Amino acid sequence: MDAEATFHLYSYYCSSCCQRIIIAAHLKGIPLEFSYIDLGQKEHRTDEYKTMLNPSASVPTLVITPHNGGEKTIIRQSMTILEYLDESFPNRAPLLPSVSAMLDRVQVRDLANIIAIDTQPTTNSRIAQRVKAIRGSLDDQVAFVKQAFTDGFQAYENLLVKQAQGGSYSFGNTVSLADVVLVPAVDQALMYRMDLDFVPNVKRVYFALKGLEAFKAADWRNQGDTPEKFRVKDF
Known part of the structure; x- marks a missing residue:
């Protein structure tokens, strides 16, 4: 490279x-x-x-x-x-466990794809707006998106418990591909004013990650094009 x-x-x-x-x-x-x-x-x-x-x-x-x-x-x-x-850049903060730990790589990918394949496509604005347009109802959009997040986060929670890594993040104590995908999805769910108490481990992992500099730097409220009304000065 x-x-x-x-x-x-x-x-x-x-x-x-x-x-x-x-x-x-x-x-x-x-x-x-x-x-x-x-x-x-x-x-x-x-x-x-x-x-x-x-x-x-x-x-x-x-x-x-x-x-x-x-x-x-x-x-x-x-x-x-x-x-x-x-x-x-395989030697810079690798997002997947070593190739020698194939089962670990599979588990991280499973977590990531619960969000990337099952959850995010149904909650993005393009789909949400189409749901709203069916009857011209914002309530339809909100209910649809919240249910999609609920299903996805419950699946993620269940897999976190089964994997029982006991670490700070989605898979042990090292930030992984799963974490990179999870946090933006939770941020989006919070825009819909969702309560995360139904997935306590997802909530715990999310707040642990939000304290890291890379996740602070990527926060949607502090980007170059973030409207002033949404900006948060201190993280």
Whole structure:
């Protein structure tokens, strides 16, 4: 991997998928450059953005440019970006246990995918808005999203208990891919004013992680494009 390459992230302040990338980059000491895509203003749906960067009309999009000016690499899915960063910088805060600990790697991936595959796709704003549009009801949207979070977090909680690692985080005492994916999802759930008391271990892990610098740096309330009304000055 070209250690002098530039990493340019197209991001939106309250995107949980973008937050994953910012967390991982901070953990690994990878500096990011930013372009902010205002989803509220439909900037992700412009022909230029879809044609040049991301035909899915979504964020994040990560553009890696070699320092020698070679061909750029563009990655458009958050989980693919996380895998790329972990494989490119395996000795910097690895997000998965060692290859020699295959069962541990599987367990971390299972946790991560409860959120990334089962939960986040049904709770993102694109789907939530479609639910709302069926009957023009915000209550429908809120109930749908809260149920999706409830199902996902209960599954995560059950797996945490079964794995019984007894550590501070999702899998022992080392921050893993599961943690990188979990925290942005909980942040999103809290935007819906959800009470986490029904998943005490998820709640415990979440607050332990929110005290770490990488997670503070990625907090949606303190990004370059966060509206002033949402900003929190002290973490």
